[in-house]
Amino acid sequence: MPFANATDLASPYFQLFGKAKRLHWDPADIDLSADRDQWRLIVRDYQRERYAEQIRRLCAFFAAGEESVTNTLAPFLAAVPRGELGLDKEFHLAAQLYEEAKHYEFFARYFNEVFGESPAVAAAELTPAPQAVLVDDLNAVTDRLRRAEGREAVRHAFLEAVTHYMGAVEAMLARTGYVGAHDALASRGWLPGLQEGFRLIRRDEGRHVAFGIHVVREMCADEPHLRSLVQDTFERNLPNVLGTIQAFGIYDTPIVDLGKLTAFALGAYEQFMGAAGLAAIDATGLETELDADG
Ligand SMILES: [Fe+2]
Numbered sequence: 001m002p003f004a005n006a007t008d009l010a011s012p013y014f015q016l017f018g019k020a021k022r023l024h025w026d027p028a029d030i031d032l033s034a035d036r037d038q039w040r041l042i043v044r045d046y047q048r049e050r051y052a053e054q055i056r057r058l059c060a061f062f063a064a065g066e067e068s069v070t071n072t073l074a075p076f077l078a079a080v081p082r083g084e085l086g087l088d089k090e091f092h093l094a095a096q097l098y099e100e101a102k103h104y105e106f107f108a109r110y111f112n113e114v115f116g117e118s119p120a121v122a123a124a125e126l127t128p129a130p131q132a133v134l135v136d137d138l139n140a141v142t143d144r145l146r147r148a149e150g151r152e153a154v155r156h157a158f159l160e161a162v163t164h165y166m167g168a169v170e171a172m173l174a175r176t177g178y179v180g181a182h183d184a185l186a187s188r189g190w191l192p193g194l195q196e197g198f199r200l201i202r203r204d205e206g207r208h209v210a211f212g213i214h215v216v217r218e219m220c221a222d223e224p225h226l227r228s229l230v231q232d233t234f235e236r237n238l239p240n241v242l243g244t245i246q247a248f249g250i251y252d253t254p255i256v257d258l259g260k261l262t263a264f265a266l267g268a269y270e271q272f273m274g275a276a277g278l279a280a281i282d283a284t285g286l287e288t289e290l291d292a293d294g
């Protein structure tokens with residue numbers, strides 16, 4: 001009965017879908033007029049610290065990442081019936097795909113209206129580590145999911161893809177990056193429209209990470225032989241995840257606290273390991289934060 005849980009309103013995936021509906025927002029509504037004026041001053045006044053270059057680079061990474069995750073989520077939805085994974089997961093994934101498209105829309109607007117550039121320039125900013133984890137390897141893992149045949153192969157590919165997408169990309173990088181970037185701007189009182197976009201996107205990413213934690217916990221509990229797949233997928237991606245954060249280590253005065261962000265990313269990794277039953281840690285801390293996010 002693969003669709004038996006479709007109407008189970010207590011399902012965590014169905015509850016995430018409900019939160020997505022309640023917390024709807026529109027990137028087109030965010031006022032960027034103050035950002036446009038402030039941006040010119042940041043470019044002019046902080047050349048030695050290269051703050052404008054760092055903010056633009058952060059936004060380029062986020063824009064390219066959001067474009068990539070929007071491109072690669074469809075195979076997850078198509079896998080749900082083939083892997084008999086439960087229609088409630090598809091409810092969440094449908095909302096997530098809509099949200100990833102909105103996140104990309106926000107950055108496309110920001111490049112156009114504040115930086116005065118096409119968002120198409122973002123992809124060229126990616127150094128090898130983010131290019132691998134955010135784009136090339138994510139494409140490869142979701143392509144394996146697209147091609148998987150048979151219930152067991154689809155479930156295997158689904159868990160691998162969830163670990164990469166919701167674990168390495170969203171929990172370790174996106175959520176970490178949005179927290180760090182929002183804090184860096186808020187502490188300086190800079191770019192209120194960008195702060196607001198970061199805040200709202202981070203809230204969505206919390207639900208996407210929660211989905212990943214639930215899937216890893218559920219599938220590893222049902223099929224413990226899948227635990228090593230979670231571990232292998234994280235270990236394969238760790239160098240590029242950490243390399244992506246360190247892409248901001250080239251600056252003498254980094255606008256984000258790289259040590260704090262690295263620790264935050266590794267904390268998310270440990271919580272996924274705990275959800276998989278691979279570490280003596282439970283995911284309560286992360287889940288408390290995710291619940292607090294709405
Ligand atoms: Fe996103």
Ligand SMILES: [Fe+2]
Nearest residue numbers: 100170205208
């Ligand atoms: Fe996301």
